[in-house]
Amino acid sequence: MSVARPAPGLLRASGLALRLAARQLWSEKARLASAIAGVMFACVLVFMQLGFRSALFDSATALIGAMRGDIFLMHPTTTASFRPEALPRVRAWQTLALPEVERAVPVYLAQATWRNPENGTRRAIQLIGVDTDAGVLEFPGLAPLREALKRPDTVAFDVRSRPEFGDIASLLRAGPLSVEVGQRDVDVVGLIEIGPSFGADGNLVLSEVNFRRLVKERQVSSVDLVAIKLVAGSDIRATQARLRALLPPDVAVLTQAELLAHERAYWEEATPIGFIFAFGSLMGLIVGMVIVYQILFSDIAGHLKEYATLKAMGYSGFYLSRVVLGAALILAVAGFVPGLAVSTFLYDLVGSATFLPLAMTVPLAAGVFAMIFTMCAVAGLLATRKLRDANPADMF
Amino acid sequence: MNPVELRGVGYAYGEGALRRQVLRDVDLTVTAGEVVLLTGPSGSGKTTLLTLIGALRAMQEGSARVLGQELSDARESARVGLRSRIGFIFQAHNLLGFLTAAQNVAMALEQDGSLNDSQRKARARDLLAAVGLADHAHKVPAQLSGGQRQRVSIARALAAAPGLVLADEPTAALDKVSGHEVTQLLRNLAKERGVPILLVTHDPRILDIADRIVAMEDGRIITTAKA
Secondary structure (H helix, E strand, C coil), X not given: CCCCCCCCCHHHHHHHXXXXXHHHHXXXXXXXXXXXXXXXXXXXHHHHHHHHHHHHHHHHCHHHHHCCCCEEEECCCCCECCECCCEEXXXXXXXXXXXXXXXXXXXEEEEEEEECCCCCCXXXXXXXXXXXXCCCCCCCCCHHHCCHHHCCCEEEEECCCCXXXXXXXXXXXXXXXXXXXXXXXXXXXXXXXXXXXXXXXXXXXXXXHHHHHHCCCCCCCEECEEEEEEXXXXXXXXXXXXXXXXXXXXXXXXXXXXXXXXXXXXXXXXXXXXXXXXXXXXXXXXXXXXXXXXXXXXXXXXXXXXXXXXXXXXXXXXXXXXXXXXXXHXXXXXXXXXHHHHHHHHHHHHHXXXXXXXXXXXHHHHHHHHHHHHHHHHHHHHHHHHHHXXXXXXXX | CCCEEEEEEEEEECCHHHCEEEEEEEEEEECCCCEEEEECCCCCCHHHHHHHHCCCCCCCEEEEEECCEECCCCCHHHHHXXXXXXEEECCCCCCCCCCCHHHHHHHCCCCCCCCCHHHHHHHHHHHHHHCCCHHHCCXXXXXXXXXXXXXXXXXXXXXXXXXXXXXXXXXXXXXHHHHHHHHHHHHHHHHHHCCCEEEECCCHHHXXXXXXXXXXXXXXXXXEEEC
């Protein structure tokens, strides 16, 4: 007489269930290919949505991130740097009362129209007016242009601006270049690197004096941002607290990290952009989930007799659930790997076409894998409900 | 102790006015190594009886002791455990279409934690050789004839060294010659291993394999005869 034999351990049984799932998937290659394509599609969609989202937030802060300052003063109601509220310039000088403050440099921000020197079209460009000698805005390439920018009507052009501004780098190599900005002609004396953002397609850096020549309506006494450099070794947090106590409440005292977070929060919360990309990602995941669910469901429905036979042979419902979940997880991995490859390729392609910083990072890839994994697992769990229809008593 | 001992088993489908009694006060014993055929017109309750013995349905009335396991009030997990000690052969072969013959047979062994993969493969090959399919181990069911498929399912039913084989009309989909071959093979293999068989059939062509024939009608056992 036969006796009950020891059942395999949980891990071994799960391994066997996974192998059965793999064999079942492999037996119908067309169905497997469409399932993998579905997961891959969801994967690419999520990667692109999240990529655009983080590119937006990264590029929105490109200007702030490029500034070198320990502490910044900003008007409390400024929502984003492309649309600043002015604050009194005197606040910059007031900070010098503290011994920790080495320099306080006003920064002027405005947008003006730039006429493309190649075809004459006009486009808004971001102006950044600052005392270029002060060493707060150390954009790459700015240092050698300091003397040149002191001359009247001179600007430094952001070489990473969108191509609609013209191929300034080539024109500059060919000889001196004069461009119409606002109502004036200015000389482009060199190239710097900042990068475009959703708020500004291109950037120009120029001296305070030249800024006021271009933006005549601006009061000298109103500045948009104040960058403060502290004496080496100063405690930034303590100085920030002292500045808050010193200054009237018409300025916000922020560290660079806080300013970056503020700028980012504008795009994330005050605009629907963050929501749009989150929604797009969610749609991608739902579409992928429906595809995976459909495939798994029809696999079960088409093999109900076989599943019922396995139940009759003593396989538990839990084991069969693991077969279905195993299939879901195989699809997750098999769809993610090509999805990651395609997305990496598209990141390069889209990144060079839009000049938005799309970067495939390990945390991003891990995060998307977690989403795809969850998507497939949920689809698998939903599909396992169909297993209840596999009743071994109906087999006879 | 006998592999199967039923006392006063009753079973009904449906509730209230739709209630239909399909088994009434059934007593049945299958002794060790015995081949018992269960015959009777359709609707006589023989398939329901088989599913109760196979622990595929919960008991309603009476007591059933199968391979030492009492089935009245048995929990689902106890029933699942018992099933892995019973070999089932169905009308249709019910092999997994995406697995080879050998893999199908090995599926019956994957519940046994004491075997590793190569042991399972060796056992599956032995069983397929015993049913005369040694050369067909790597074919999927679609590449086999009906008789060959049913022989694979016999190998699968016997693979895990069951204490009992339950078969439901195993010849229904087969022609006369292969039907007889398959049942003869089943009988011989079961006899070699001392495994009792309870086989439901309408098919008068295979009555000669039985040690005992039990006829059912209207939910009751009417005759039981030595073959």
